[in-house]
Amino acid sequence: MKENNIDVELIDCIYEHLGIKEILEIIEEKKPTHVGMNIFTANEHIVRSIIEKCNYKVDFIIGGQVVKFMYNEILNFTTKNDMHIIIGEGEYIINAIVNNKADDEIFLKKENKKVYWINKNSIYFPIDISYVNLDRNFFKGRDIKNLYGDVESAIITSRGCLYNCAFCGGASSLNRDIYSREKNKESIIQDIKDIIKRDSEVQSIRILDDLFLRNRENMIKAIQIFNKFNFLSWRAMAHINSFNRCSDLFLNLKRSGCKELFIGIESGSPRIRKSINKIGEIYEIKKVIYKLLEVGINVKGYFIYGFPEEDIHDLEKTYDLAKYLKEISINLKGNFRTSVFQFRPYHGTELYNRILEKHRKIPECTLNINLDKFDGRIQFNYQSGNYSKCAQEELEQYITETLKLNNGE
Missing domain, CATH: 3.40.50.280 (Cobalamin-binding domain)
Structure with a gap:
């Protein structure tokens, strides 16, 4: 404009x-x-x-x-x-x-x-996102210090998602009117150069999208990109399904500056994982995260409690998995930490429609003050109903206990 x-x-x-x-x-x-x-x-x-x-x-x-x-x-x-x-x-x-x-x-x-x-047939659809200009002058003074004390700026390298999680509005089945697109390597390199030119104090780059490390080819591309910026660290999303076949690249990812990967684990219950279309077996989660931690790449695991029909045994399995991953990290080079949420149904998703069909109405999101004691979570402490088989107090207890793993409790 x-x-x-x-x-x-x-x-x-x-x-x-x-x-x-x-x-x-x-x-x-x-x-x-x-x-x-x-x-x-x-x-x-x-x-x-x-x-x-x-x-x-x-x-x-x-x-x-x-x-x-x-x-x-x-x-x-x-x-x-x-x-x-x-x-x-x-x-x-x-x-x-x-x-x-x-x-x-x-x-x-x-x-x-x-x-x-x-949609993909519109004259206004961005076919090649490598050339979509972003004026970073709008974000002057908005770089943050991440958990590690590094001044960090964020980029997006792709649009769309390959996966079909039942709780996510980005699910592939919901977005067939468009298609996934990735920026080319040169465009990503230029984005990083522009960030550094704008703010020479930036020490870390966070990649916000789902596809940056989607497969072996993309992991090699990531290594090549960040090898050009050996003074930067970087953090990105990762999928168990992709990383399960590429463990030989983990050390090179670490050497290129990869400090942390974010993995959506969601649940430790095979029954619940199947119901939300989550790909990856529990043993694969343990294996991949162990190997990442082994080479010194930190991992942040996302967990969700309160999925529809989830019972106390499912909650316990999720907590046990989070606890196991935290405990193995104690003796490895990398650290494992948790980020935990209560399930919220988002408009249009498979779970939203299931719930709407059963309950006829979904209440609007409200702040859950019981979780406000955890710093930096104000934007995440929302709820819009409990659709599990557990009491709200039980969900909050498991959320709290899983978050406390970060403090060694």
């Missing part, structure tokens, strides 16, 4: 801890022609409140992965302002919307609200 002489300002409401009242005051003060917001299951009520309480004349642009599954709900928001609702990737069509040149892409219209669907 800036390249087309449109003034743009980015306001990170989470980073700046802004409430609805403050956001509305900013809109009144700055008097923009358009306001764009990202909507997802956990903040739906917040976005709705902002739109419905805004008295200033402004066009709202609403996007986010979940829009595909809740645009009918968004169409029922009450506002006199025009709304532009984007399904899919919106960076190219936004410029057309602001310039009133996007009507050919309207998928659905209701009163003052328009829905645009950007």
Whole structure:
């Protein structure tokens, strides 16, 4: 948009801890022609409140992965302002919307609200993401210090996912209207160079997407990329299914600067893993993580408690797996730590639809104050019902005990 002489300002409401009242005051003060917001299951009520309480004349642009599954709900928001609702990737069509040149892409219209669907056949679909420009000047001063004390900046190298987890809005079966894309090696290298040029203090790069290490070829590409930046460490997502066949590359990953990998384990119960379409056997999880820790790559395992029909025996199996992985790391070069959540159903997912069919209604997300004692978790301590066979107190106990493993408890 800036390249087309449109003034743009980015306001990170989470980073700046802004409430609805403050956001509305900013809109009144700055008097923009358009306001764009990202909507997802956990903040739906917040976005709705902002739109419905805004008295200033402004066009709202609403996007986010979940829009595909809740645009009918968004169409029922009450506002006199025009709304532009984007399904899919919106960076190219936004410029057309602001310039009133996007009507050919309207998928659905209701009163003052328009829905645009950007699928793989749209002229606004980013076919090659290697050349999608990101102006990092918007993020000046936003680099953080990670757990290891390194100044860290983040990049995204791909879009889409190969897997079909029943709890995830990025599941492959839900996104057949698009296809997975990866940035080429040269583009990723340039991204890192741009980060370093903007901020010479950056010491670590975090790769946020799911496909950076999707297979052997990509792992070799990652090694080649970061061998060019031997003063940087890096952290990325990993999948047991991919790493199970590539353990001979682990040492080279470590030597290229790989400090930590994030692995979605979710459950230690084979029964629950099958019900959520999670690939990988328990013995494979143990084997892969052992070998990563052995070469000195730290691992952060993600766990979820409270899946539908989960019973106390399933919870115990998940805790036992987390405890086992933590205990083996004590005598290895790498450290294992946990990140733990209560299951929340996200719009459009397989589990969301199963629950909706059974219970007819899913409550909106609310803050779980019982977990607030853990620092840095405010954005994760949300719940929207308990669909397991266990009491809420039992779920919270297992979440707490699994988090306490990080402190050696």
